[in-house]
Amino acid sequence: MLVRNVLLRLAANASMERFVRSSRIAARARDRFITGEEIESVIEPVRALNGAKIRATIDHLGESVASKEVVDATVDIYIRLLEIIKNEHLDSNVSIKLTAFGMDIDEDLCYRNVAKLLDHAGPDQFVRIDMESSAYTDATLELFYRLWNEGKYRNTGVVIQAYLYRSAKDIEDLINLGARVRLCKGAYKEPSDIAFPEKKEVDANYVALMKRLLESGNYPAIATHDPNMIEAARTYCKDHSINEDRFEFQLLYGIRRDLQLALAAEGFNVRIYMPFGQHWYPYYMRRLAERPANIWFVLSNVFK
Numbered sequence: 001m002l003v004r005n006v007l008l009r010l011a012a013n014a015s016m017e018r019f020v021r022s023s024r025i026a027a028r029a030r031d032r033f034i035t036g037e038e039i040e041s042v043i044e045p046v047r048a049l050n051g052a053k054i055r056a057t058i059d060h061l062g063e064s065v066a067s068k069e070v071v072d073a074t075v076d077i078y079i080r081l082l083e084i085i086k087n088e089h090l091d092s093n094v095s096i097k098l099t100a101f102g103m104d105i106d107e108d109l110c111y112r113n114v115a116k117l118l119d120h121a122g123p124d125q126f127v128r129i130d131m132e133s134s135a136y137t138d139a140t141l142e143l144f145y146r147l148w149n150e151g152k153y154r155n156t157g158v159v160i161q162a163y164l165y166r167s168a169k170d171i172e173d174l175i176n177l178g179a180r181v182r183l184c185k186g187a188y189k190e191p192s193d194i195a196f197p198e199k200k201e202v203d204a205n206y207v208a209l210m211k212r213l214l215e216s217g218n219y220p221a222i223a224t225h226d227p228n229m230i231e232a233a234r235t236y237c238k239d240h241s242i243n244e245d246r247f248e249f250q251l252l253y254g255i256r257r258d259l260q261l262a263l264a265a266e267g268f269n270v271r272i273y274m275p276f277g278q279h280w281y282p283y284y285m286r287r288l289a290e291r292p293a294n295i296w297f298v299l300s301n302v303f304k
């Protein structure tokens with residue numbers, strides 16, 4: 001827990017980011033978790049996944065953006081991504097972070113940017129709005145509900161984090177709307193007055209929320225690498241005659257590839273989150289924080 005907290009704190013540290021980004025060792029280890037820094041780097045890995053009957057969701061790395069120029073460039077990159085996905089016939093959607101779409105600058109600007117992307121996506125392409133730290137939970141859900149209430153945006157969905165106490169209520173609201181939800185455990189450092197401090201409590205809440213989504217949700221995404229969560233989903237579906245085409249498992253690029261292939265081979269829908277881009281540092285640190293054993297993976301690159 002201590003190592004996790006330190007790594008999550010360092011994820012927001014600019015000097016550490018400069019140091020890690022200039023380190024050749026970190027750059028080599030980084031390639032395990034992201035496809036590369038340029039848009040081209042993600043295309044062949046997605047095609048390879050599709051060849052194994054696995055879908056993708058592509059993420060352009062970037063968050064906490066304070067410059068309108070960078071936000072505009074991000075929107076353009078996503079529009080280009082949607083075009084590439086369509087023209088190359090890739091089985092992929094995209095995932096976005098609202099702080100890369102202008103949330104820290106102005107909520108209306110952010111709303112207009114997301115709406116612009118959804119207009120480009122049209123009914124055939126889907127845009128997932130990732131969930132960031134609890135500082136953005138309300139703003140993210142409010143923006144999502146605002147889009148939903150427009151009536152024309154059904155090509156988007158949100159993410160709910162099982163570590164937050166509030167999530168049971170949010171899940172019920174989203175089920176009532178018929179909105180598509182990705183359920184994850186949650187990747188940020190949160191205080192115990194809003195989030196379960198113990199892993200076993202987070203896991204228990206994950207299973208409870210997952211069951212609600214499997215029973216009554218609209219094509220939920222069960223996002224986890226945890227074999228216990230996956231087994232609980234499998235058992236619940238079997239016991240309640242829930243067909244595997246009613247949901248999908250989602251995993252991160254570079255993590256438990258064996259499990260990704262095994263789930264697809266069993267006939268489950270599987271989608272992999274594929275990040276690319278230059279602003280990889282916070283994402284990379286969150287992955288190390290989830291599994292401090294991965295620090296050894298980084299260190300082992302010193303000797304390569």
Ligand SMILES: Cc1cc2nc3c(=O)[nH]c(=O)nc-3n(C[C@H](O)[C@H](O)[C@H](O)COP(=O)(O)OP(=O)(O)OC[C@H]3O[C@@H](n4cnc5c(N)ncnc54)[C@H](O)[C@@H]3O)c2cc1C
Pocket residue numbers: 129130131132159161184185186187188223224225226227250251252255256272273286287288290291294
């Ligand atoms: C597709 C997808 C999208 C996500 N989107 C969001 C989001 O929008 N917002 C958000 O807050 N979080 C998001 N997350 C991250 C999530 O919240 C967790 O931090 C992360 O998935 C680790 O939790 P876990 O369920 O895999 O289980 P854990 O309890 O963390 O791990 C269970 C087991 O999984 C394996 N494992 C987990 N992480 C790693 C790793 N980094 N390296 C190697 N093995 C590992 C290990 O075997 C571990 O024992 C997303 C995760 C996925 C898979």
